[in-house]
Amino acid sequence: MVAHALPHSTSTGPETVARRLVRLIAESQAAHDAGHHQQGLALAEQALNGASAVGEPLMLARIHTLMANHRWRLGQFEPSVQSARAALALWKAAERIDEQCDTLCLLAISFSEIGLQEEALKHATASFELARQHDRGLAMGVALNRIGICYDRLGDSIQAESFLLQSLGMAREHGGHGDRMLALNNLTATAISAYYQAQLRADDDASQQAIQRARQYGSRALSLARRHGDIYRVSVTQGNLGEALGLAGEFAEARSLLQEALASALQNGFRAVVLRMRHNIAEVLLREGRNEEAITELTATLQSLTEMDHETTRMRVHSALHRAYKATRQFEPALLHCEAHHQIEMQRVALQSKAQARLMVNRIDVERALMDGERSRLEAELHRLRTQQLEAEKELLEQRTAELHRETLEDPLTGLANRRHVDATLPLLIERSRGQGQPMALAMADLDHFKQVNDRHGHAVGDEVLRTVARLFGDKTRARDLLGRWGGEEFVLVFVDTPRETAHEICERLRSAVQAYPWSAIAPGLQVTLSLGLAVAQPGDNAIELVERADAALYEAKRLGRNRLMEG
Template sequence: MIGADKSRDPAHASRRRQPAATVLAAAAAAGSTGSQRQALLRLLRSAREAGSSGRHHHGLQAAETALQLAGEHGFEHLRSEALALLALHRFRLGQLADAIPPGLEAASLLERPADAAARAEVLCTVAMACNELGLAHDGLKYALEALSAARLCQQPLMLSWALNRAGLCTFSAVGDLEQSVALLQQARELAAQHGHLIALFSAINNLGSSYRTAGQLAQSLAQAGAAALLAQSLDYFQQAATLATTTDNPHLQATAIINLAEILTDLARYDEALAELAQGRELARCGDFTALQHRADLAEAIILHRTGQLPAAIAVLQRVLALPAEQIEYEMRVLAHEALYRVYKDGGQFEPALRQLERLRQLEQSLADKRSSTQGWAIRKELEITSARLETERERLKAEHERLRAVRLEAEKSVAEARMSELEQAVLVDALTGVGNRRCLDREGPERLAQLQGGFDGMAVVVLDLDYFKSINDRFGHAIGDDTLRKVAQLVVLHTRSVDLVVRYGGEEFVLLLMETSQEAAVATCERLRLALMDYDWSTLHPLLHVTTSLGMAWQNQPQDWQAVLRAADLALYQAKHKGRNRLEVAPAL
């Protein structure tokens, strides 16, 4: 994506390196493993510094040499770094399809928790390469993997970069500008909090890129919001340009200025754009940033085209396309051919315009072939990694199986006992309300009555019934009826103690076993419960719903026949219903 962030860390921007071949020759002459390792470390440092200063051709050579040296001498962990740097430099040079395999191979070697930061970094590179190659969904997949690794390593700066890449890939894959902006804003906030200017610049710059792409799309579709999107893009690019002036990184400054020139061109502010281009091109020339020079040339050609200077525009574009293939990125070639096609067409030169279309067709076919080849390689690589993991897991499981064989029977017995306990508990619970059921009452009632001689002072058996419950189902439906029963059960549990027992006996009828010190205390508990149910705001279930209850209680402080006590409480409930409902009646002593 032209204008998308490709900023670099400025920490080593001014350093220069020994040629990779010189370092390798010195290592070969030294011969010792220690010297070879030192040579490899110098190569890797050289490749990293080249990334910081934008000298990617030199960085690519150093990374390739480092990879060769690491492979020959078995420096596996350093090999993963060499692969990651190789992927980075190929990506920066526009070798998108060639950047993905070493990046994914490096990621496969960085699976330990301690390697999370390095894994996140290389997956960010792979995500961006996929994104720019047109494999947007693959790019989003690897960006999200990078985000997971960044969260694992708990390094705020790495998390900022991963959020940054996820933001760009989200917009490319699903066209969700809102989500893309949200991720980029998170990246921006993290970078600002930790004072990292490069990460902050990148987030702001990519916000500008996302809005610019959205604005260009809206403009091409003649949508009303195009101008506002492009204006927002300009604002972010201006912020990025201001921030770039606070750094000593000429590549960053040139990137910001040329981005600003491109959005000014979109807004038809050509004089301002040309002034920015002159400054940006000079910075790019002094820094030998060829990719940025090509972008400046393309922007100039577009301005010349739009201002009617067609021969001058053709000359600029032909000069760009005359460069050797290795000196111009794939995307730039495509954009230059597209621009040249439009210039020829607008100038009425239809034959050369047709030749440009044919060349574009060839480039698109080449890109499609690269995409297919890259996707195929990535799939094969993932299958290899998965197969290796499965083999490792198979061996681990085999060993675990042997270890567990001696204790298997005991473990199975424990599991069976636990399951039996769960089933027993489930059998005693009412599925609708979550309180005990009739089977639970049949077990607990006789046991608790039998304990009155020793453990408890007394027990009240209370039968609680909802008044006119049938009318609730008839008027409001069974769903409201079920909700009412659940709420009644909750309120009863809340207004009783953990030592008491609450069961749903059937339908709208509940039975309570209240363990109290006296009949008076049991009566007081029942009254509090009746008032709590009556006063509850039932409109939360239905605006017209109101619930009252009738209660029958039988008090016992000595062992007694369970069925006789339950029957006495039930008869007391009948009396409460007969006397007008919404009341408590106490059964005579047995």
């Protein structure tokens, strides 16, 4: 990332502010290149605070990109997604292809860390397609790398290694040491995954082959990382190679590498790396039979976790503690940690859904800002055309402005209210119901196993199912009720001036209507059912609390077997 030089000026106005922003951006980039991400993030945040005075979109895009990169390296994955989305919108507006490819890849890896692998794969594939269309060989290699990571985390290490080897080949052809290191480091992690999968199959030959590949990839990656001089990359590659050596039985060398990586991560604030190194050190101790030392290390790690740390880390620590206590025949704490692991596993879907909801709100904010800007531009142009009496062009712009207004409120597939419309309207309905003393209820509805519908019958059938369900909802509810598509296969229904019993009856009627519909007329063998969670507004409820209670009831309906209504 290169800052543009500005012409000399002695003024103290916007140009002086611009010079300061250029300096902050350059210093933040230098901190990124050196692996000093806490310092780099602070510099980028300073730049963002002053960027409005200059109003230069490319400069703002660079600031958001830097913030996204720093936050990802610091383990702040959701904030990284938010910054990257803001950057991507600006790069698209400027038609900057390379920057779009890079930002899509950053979104892919951040979504992957959160656990949203399908969203990650979508962004990585979009980056690859954009790079391919514009013949960007290096960007294609980076996108293939991200696609490989997604497949690894989806449990397909064979496909993952294939994509990563393609990425390594393109890095050798188009890139430098950093790009080769990135591919080799991810190949190390994928080979480790292949080792564990072979262990589950009791395939000793495949296990040994996988761990040997991991050692080879890891040694080459660490050598390149040290040559590159990036502190973060050195720590991460040391961690992967240390894990591989521990699995190969080379315990002393493994612990030495992991301790070195831990010390560097602690010094530089790489929290995600710190937690992973502590867990890996404990795993090496377990393999050595030093169970009590492993328990001490794991217990300290567990106590240091906060609500901001990803649940995958907590699961890994509980799993290791279960095995450590079991090995020392301390069965009661072993059982407690086993139960804790399984409880978190059960909660992961809900946690990922909440993360997706938070990120959806951020995406809506970005899209709304862009659409509001486009609407303002069109309205200004419309005023000019009115003045000039260009009636034909004016009519076209009026039509486009009306379309934009409708697009901000309506889901294009189903014709129901979109998420933005519901978010804006729901608080007003709650306030009006409270002021008039009227009962009100809200239901969250989700189509059961909808992914299987798309997988088996295709997305065209899936879209027709969504449209049909929307029509059924419209037929079975009243005009005054608010019906919206919340996202994907999830809907929200707001029943105004409606007591609990009536809302319950309406929801059951909807569930039965979906179950009884002749879906085979759309596609042979197609079956669709609906789960609902219903919440009645309580005094003092706000929109978020009401939706959360309905969402929790929906989750309970899913947990109890689907195709049912639960109240929360």
